[in-house]
Amino acid sequence: MIEYKLFFDTDGLEGSVKKAFERVVKEREEGITGYYELPFTSLNLLENIPSYPHIKKIALIGIGGSSLGTKAIYELLKHQIHHKEIIFLENPDPIDLEEKFSKIKKRDTLFFVISKSGTTIETISIFKAVIKQFDLSLSKDNIIFITNPSSPLEKLGKENSIPIYHIPSNVGGRFSVLSAVGVVPLAIAGFDVKSILLGAKNLIEDFFNQKALHILQKAAFYHKIYPQVKTNVLFSYSSMLVDFNRWYEQLIGESLGKRKGEERVGITPIAHIGSIDQHSFLQLLIDGPLDKTVTFLKIKKFHNYLKIPPLSLNYLEKTDFVNNHTFNELINKECDATLESVKKQGVAVDLIEIGSMKPKNIGELILYYQLLTSSLGALFEIDTYNQPGVELGKRILKTKFPS
């Protein structure tokens, strides 16, 4: 269970709420984006994923939308169950790559190559380096491709009988984690993907049955206070949420930063980790310009009972007020106290309280942010699902390697 609390006034937003809802319904009906269907279609997909009993590790080659969501879920769940380790080969940083290569043995590793277009330069270059490093032959035994139907990568896969899973063509990378992109590697690694999908499915159903009004209200409010306030800070209270934060930044930044005719619109996402960044970013939120909304994300129950022991150290007695409490309580009360202190400045804050880090809740959390993003895009009247701006850099890159 997740509770959502908005600490700002949602009166007078009915018109925007209605407008956003109608456009999202239209998007779904017209298939403009297909992510709404993934929790349903992926439940079927899940039934047909073979098991790989001889496999101990997964090496996932992919960048951006092909890895961020999977990594976010992996980092949230990996502490809870026995699973196959996933090594993410994302960045074309040679030192990072060699460090990760040293952890891989060909014999017991399953290699995923994930690229929607099938030609992502970082991904294919890393794949080539992997082929050389591990003397990997293109065979069905230990390679899986995930790509768009009829991409060049699919053609290569078919030619070599490599198993291929598809990303639906109307689902962009940042909306794809509940497609084969995340479902196949996470299921093979041993995670309870079914519960993740069910959690997502429940929220989809609630949203389209108008039972998740708070999402539309939050979008309508952010739209109302734009452009005076065009930055959203996500303050996540657990070190496990570092990669979720990265996923959130991609989702919001890449979906909502768009041209609308001559106009440039965008919500700037910034994500931090509590309580660490109370010692970093908080000062700016309290005394700096009031140009940000802040969302606090908290896990009520951590599956861990580590306590601050009842030790009273000489001269440090003023720290004893937390003695005998769990770290779970400490980090959450830090969240509550920080929320209050930020709210007192007149900042629009909201709170997402996750009951515990169960797969079902993770599925819901993912859909929550995707639906929020779609609702915002609807109100800004932009194309939430494309990314035309990244093409220029790709074209310039080619000119840097003269043939």
Add this chain to the structure above:
Amino acid sequence: MIEYKLFFDTDGLEGSVKKAFERVVKEREEGITGYYELPFTSLNLLENIPSYPHIKKIALIGIGGSSLGTKAIYELLKHQIHHKEIIFLENPDPIDLEEKFSKIKKRDTLFFVISKSGTTIETISIFKAVIKQFDLSLSKDNIIFITNPSSPLEKLGKENSIPIYHIPSNVGGRFSVLSAVGVVPLAIAGFDVKSILLGAKNLIEDFFNQKALHILQKAAFYHKIYPQVKTNVLFSYSSMLVDFNRWYEQLIGESLGKRKGEERVGITPIAHIGSIDQHSFLQLLIDGPLDKTVTFLKIKKFHNYLKIPPLSLNYLEKTDFVNNHTFNELINKECDATLESVKKQGVAVDLIEIGSMKPKNIGELILYYQLLTSSLGALFEIDTYNQPGVELGKRILKTKFPS
């Protein structure tokens, strides 16, 4: 060697450059902040740090300014030499703590407790949990404290003959990495701290001899375009720079987010990693609002020659233009191409090109950002070195634990 390239017009900024320089000189003369002296005083400190031959690991208990800078340096240098592992116990997240506890053995670990005030609630709570977990006795054999002179933690240390190193009272946490805070653990771990300090010292001398004008020019330009542009994005092209990014965010956010009478000022720092975040944040920079400056940070030479092998895969021939090039080249040309594509939008960009990740260059990079921060604070006429805004949350936190 580091090269700094400003791709914006610095004409007409002479007045601001002069003003910033004069105030920074005054701050140094009056001892308003003491970080300018650290590269000199820490060279002496370094001579008197005992070696700990029986120690294999360091557990560093500290949060915010007490750990971020040390972690940034550690992550940049750890691949290059044999060293003692440092485990950072920062966040009061119970799952993160227990995972890290499992890597620690009391017998061969040196525990640092680092807190400027000596009473940081997270740090002391984690210290108490460590005492219980490892049945640690307060003794000089495997504990070191680093704190303000005459803090409660110093008193506890003296009572138990624990070695104590001081943070100068006029050096705040985020400016303290070249004080004992970073110097002592990094030196004991086996890193070449002397070269780091010499790199920092050189830049200090250049700056005060007016030979690092580009720092003042960048500050003057950012001040000129404020408040239309009040966000700086740091795009760092290496996975090794993740923790440097965090340090940068604290330095800029906490130093420059301040009240000035009734007015609220602040530069919002956002840090990303290339090329990963080209697939995430770049779209917003290209098509979103022109309210950000962007700094690109790049390492020219990675100490690694991993290549993209000359493999041509069927259907993927269009990716072959990078074949036979190193990943070092690929990631850097991605940086160049992205810089160009962002610059074309009219965004003020600059480039920091680090020759290689040598200790000397790291020292310079740290001082570069600290001097930039001081120069900006001078122009905004704020107190760059305090953090009054974080106290409210601390007071509220106490009320959440009724006694």
